[in-house]
Amino acid sequence: METGMIEKRIQKQRCTIHITIDQFNKRVRVDDYLGHFQECVEESLKVAKGMSAEKIIFKSRKENVLELLAQGFLYEGSIDKFFLGSDCFFLVKYKRNERRNSEEWEKEDQILSDIQSLPIKTGLDDPPSAYQGRMGEVTDALQLSQLYGKVFEVYPTPMNDPSYVKKCMEKGTVFYVFVHEGRIVSAASAEIDSFYHNAEITDCATLPEHRQYGLMKHLISALEDYLISHGIFCIYSFARSLSFGMNAALHQHGYSYRGRLANNCYIFDKLEDMNLWVKNFT
Incomplete structure (x- = not known):
């Protein structure tokens, strides 16, 4: 794309x-x-x-x-x-x-309400031993692009292009991944603004058949540890307002809801509203 x-x-x-x-x-x-x-x-x-x-x-x-x-x-x-x-x-x-009006607003309000009633989790359950978590490398660009191509039919940036993924890495975007049987099945990244000391956790994707193990929460935790160790203390993320799983992962990981951007970008087959979540470590 x-x-x-x-x-x-x-x-x-x-x-x-x-x-x-x-x-x-x-x-x-x-x-x-x-x-x-x-x-x-x-x-x-x-x-x-x-x-x-x-x-x-x-x-x-x-x-x-x-x-x-x-x-x-x-x-x-x-x-x-x-x-x-x-x-x-x-x-x-x-x-x-048409760009201002969102048809799913009431449904998204209910999803948010249900998520905010969930308890904050203080610990993480280890995934099965068949999953290995690690930092992403430039040599992962092809596999990462294949993952994003499978998970997202349409995406705001061309993450299904290995050369674009490689370019992001070379510009300082940090990836963490989970590997299963030699293939990357889950990934997330952090786009870092070293001048203002903030970072966006983004490009979160897990293949459907691997979603029951809470892999994304481990990736977010690993990214946070990396960012804190590099002096980044303001961390934020956008999640599709219709995605219960991704919003719940951020809420239960201690992120605070800070608003919703209407019809913000194309994901899957349409414009999506995006919830904004923020966490500070200062």
Whole structure:
């Protein structure tokens, strides 16, 4: 699958913005900004208009939230201590009614309510001895791409392409995997922002026939240990709002629910709402 995702740094006279242009998901995302704030907003809207984006996401600092709300942006979620200890707020603007409206919202509310009634687990049961957990290596790129290709019919990034997986690893994304009979059957990664000392746990996938052993919880725990040992203390993750298993894994692992991004990206055969979960180790 082709992603069409481009990260750009736009420098103007009074502002600088770091923006992700995401053609595949028909959205733009402002990841960071500096300088005259109103000019940052205006430049972002110009980029969105130029690519006919249906959704604009602004990762805002606290001091700019009210200004964005005053300009028609909506609050959808937040990440505690994202910017070197300062909170990040996801403010969004929609350019199409269909992109704003979610048909599954009530069902997702019920799933979330059921998950939040589950107890937090303090320990993990060991998986069967046939499963070996370890850090992923560049030589795993082909097997990882095959895993993602099997689990996800459609995915926001081209993880079914081994060259893309290899490129992610070379840029610093860390993978942990479980191997069964010589094949990778479960994997998760951490995309690290070493400047702001945060990381996103993402690309979580387990083959259906191996899901009864709680492998993902072990992978998340291994990633956390790695991140903490490398000075990363703000960890977050997005999970499909309709996925009971993935949201439950994060909740029971001590992550806190911090919002839901509507129609955020294409997974499987449609746009999906994504729940935001956050955990801090400071």
